[in-house]
Amino acid sequence: MSGIRSFFEKAQAKLHKQHPGQPITPEILKQLFPIRNLSDEILQTFATDNHVESLPTGSILYNVNEQATCAIYLLKGTVTLADHNGKSYEIVAGSAQAKFPICSGTKHTATATAKTDVDILRVSLKIMLTPSRLDHGKLEIPAELRDNRLLALFAEHFQNSDHEIEIPSLPEVAINLRKAIQRDVNIDEAVKIIQLDPAISAKLIEVANCPLYLTTVRAKNCKEAVVRIGLNATRNLVTALSMKQIFKSKSPQIKSHLESLWKQSLYLSGLCHVLASHTREQNPENALLAGLVCDIGVIPFLNFAANLPSEYHNESEIEQAIPVIKGPVGAVVLKEWDFAEEFLDVALSSSDWYQNSAEKLTLTDIVVLSRLHAQIGKTASAELPAITAIPAASKLKNFSLSPENTLAILHDAKAKIHEALSIFSN
Known part of the structure; x- marks a missing residue:
């Protein structure tokens, strides 16, 4: 534990010297993603070594295309973010978006201006790269889900049977x-x-x-x-x-989940194809397939649930378990299907907004950006970061915001995507 503490102390030392101010509390840190995932001991050390910085109205927090030196959280006030075309939106302290850093990539994709007096917290970019609990063959149950009986049963089956889960056949x-x-x-x-x-x-x-x-x-x-x-x-x-046929089940409850998963995966795959075609840094067909299989790990889990008596699970347990199992189980499925390592990484990391395994745009970055675009606006209360804030966005060469504050290229291609995907869905 002392080694971990030393890492965080060193990572924050420079920022602390440059930006002294009001103290930060562990209670505030526990509201911020992904810092809140750190242990209580690390959060206490973090709170001791970091301070809130106050800036007046009109202050420029950073400019578009500048190299980033830290990630920034907005704790008080309102900040306006504008892309290079002048398209802008606001983030207000206390909102769902403010629970995430307003920037965390290596390059800023917008200019951030304090619309009011603001309080901010600067943290090291290294701290954003908290270790993922997703791993090939490892399925860890979060403490808050220890009472989920369905998840516990599946995790035991997955880990104790050397992954002898029911893998769908291509x-x-x-x-x-x-x-x-x-x-x-x-x-x-x-x-x-x-x-x-x-x-x-x-x-x-x-x-x-x-x-x-x-x-x-x-x-x-x-x-x-x-x-x-x-x-x-x-x-x-x-x-x-040919994949549509594996999204099937005789159980009415599970069938509904699989149909929903198929539609979501299909739409995501179209977004991935368009984004890859636009950036020209990843093969569009690889991206399309990556979008389609990124959540494939859900299928063995749902098939497992379908084979249990109905009293062994409920809708809430299924919904809670899916985010936990889909990464590691998906990697096992894709490995069994002999997919390349980059597709396994998509399964493991494409739900992590802060994954950042390479300097250049990766297949996982494409899926992360497309996934965030697909989710923004679906639910007003959804806890999602701004698209300008995630590391994958900083790797785009021509970043431009849409009216809904997502990627303009994906917003403008909606009609094309829906027309093309009608072929896959029939």
Whole structure:
């Protein structure tokens, strides 16, 4: 424990010397994400070594495109954030957004101005990188969920049976095509495999002609679709197109959850494809598949629940358990399916707003940004950070806010995404 305390003391020393002010209390820190996840002992040390800074109206907290030296929490007052185009929004102390830092990336994506007198707390960017409890093969139950009987049963089954959970099988056409491409088959051989499933073949042609692919000449057959999209992209699209059949259950309660999960994953995959196409730093078809499988770990859990007597679980237990299990279980599923390591990282980390494993935009960053875009505005009381505040946003080269304070590129592509996803959903 002394080593951990030493880390936090060193990380804060410079900031403390530069910004002396009012003391901060552990009670305030316990309201802030993700600092609140630290142990009581660390929070006490943190409170001792940090202070609140007061700034007058009109103060510039930071400018757009500047390198960030710290993360900042707003504790009192109102701050206006504006992107390079002048589109702006406000964060008010005490709001859901103010529970998160107003910036935490390595580069600022907006200019922050104090609209009123403000109190802020500056913390080291290193402290934002708190260790994740998600790990391959490790499923830790948070203290507040120890009474969740369904979660306890599943965790015991998951960990004591060497992950012998019921892993859904990829459809045969997807398995055969993935194996064939690993053997460096040519386009004609790949087309023969796809055409063994007429429904997938037809959908692939539709996708090749959909708004996600700007083209003036329509693909008329499966081969033309594969030529247009490319072999590796076709492999990912065939996997995505064939996945709907694993989101099924005979249990009415579980069926409802799976249908909802499928719709959410489908929409997320479309956002990921558009964002990857726009940034040109990640393969769009990889991003589409990543969005579709990022929450795949929920399926074995729901299938487990479906096989239990109804009195062994309730709706509340299911909802509470899903955020805990989906990362580690998803990584196990994707590893079993022989997906690349970057997809396993998506399953483990794409629900962590502050994940930051690389300087450049990663596949996980794409999913994190798309997930936040999809959730902002859904529920007024949702506890979500501002999109300008997360590390993934600072890696975008052309950051621009939409009217809803999400990414402009994703907001402007809504119609295109919905039209394209209708192919996948049917």
